[in-house]
Amino acid sequence: MKDFTLKSIALQDVRVIRDPIHNYITIDNQVILDLIDTPQFQRLRRIKQLGGTSQAYPGGEHTRFSHSLGVYWIVVEMVSKSVIRNCISDYEFLCAMVAGLLHDLGHGPFSHSFEDIFGDNHELYTVRIIKECPQISRILDRISADMVEDVCRIIEKSHPNSILVSLVSSQLDADRMDYLLRDSYFTGVSYGQFDLARIIRCIRVKDNKLVYKHSGVQAIEDYILARYHMYWQVYFHPVGRSYEIILKSIFKRIKDLYSRNFDFGDIEYLLPFLNGTVTACDYTNLDEAVVLYYFHKFTTCDDAILSDLARRFLDRDLLGYIDIDSEDNAIVDNIKARQKIRGFDVDYYVGIDTQQAVLYHYYGDSHQIGEIEIVKNDRLVSFLEMSEIVGAIVNSKKNKEAHKIYFPK
């Protein structure tokens, strides 16, 4: 694809989207514009970014649609820096933009609980949707017969050009940078804030890798701590987790009832997941609007457990919780026994949740793509060696963990 130029797909009328995080997101080429208009991408308007967390932070109602546009835009801003722009071709730039835009296509409704029960991996589905849905592959095929594969390899982290992979998935990638700023803005907390512009200004390329200038260490430190605090304050909020546990129990109950030939009425869009014949198209038929409609119907179904769980979910009648030590079997047994006496089936009404957020992954000498590297005196040094704060925490080997048990109040 040496002869491809971005100029050949440039829009006469550049489109501008107003965004609360990046102010203006610019679309200047036909491929990105066409991809945004596909039904698969528009579906992301019906998948919320934060799932259960919006139950704790009611402002957090934003969707994967605006997040995906934000990731696309951070990729554009990073690549537009001449240090990167000079080492990648127009075709590679386009592949990176597309990978950033489409990286979350495979998220299911209320993603994580859904994935846990139906065993689907959203990354795998993203790749399947890009390959199998003609509305998308057709747009990429117009540029090159290899483009579908090249975009998927960036998303799967197997692309030979590590710069492209690092832009979309590494410990300092466009995905994480957008979701931290966006989730922080919409939940109303101050934790996820960091200096995106400064980090982008410090990007360098060395040995064909994305690395950072020495003077950017504090900005990166701030970003890593921002992410760590967002995990403990927002993503692991017990109200959000309680909601996820009910959600998981609903999906589990549906699965269990299905194996006993329970009559659900119409659950057409869930059937492929229950009988294990999911196509990429089935996958995109399912969004949160459809699932919420089924939950409404379940509140009056003949199964007492499913109807109660669905009602709890819709009315935010969540489970209570207490903190436990991971080893605390006596307390767990005791709570289960008490809930049994109260008439609750503990398979659906008692859940144990373990939370662990790793501050920073250090891969040692293997120098994997996820590693953040700093250029100092023209030499590459691991970020961990350069950051006193992150280095001290990682070296202390204190990985903060929390365990909670959830049960009806």
Ligand code: CA
């Ligand atoms: Ca994402």
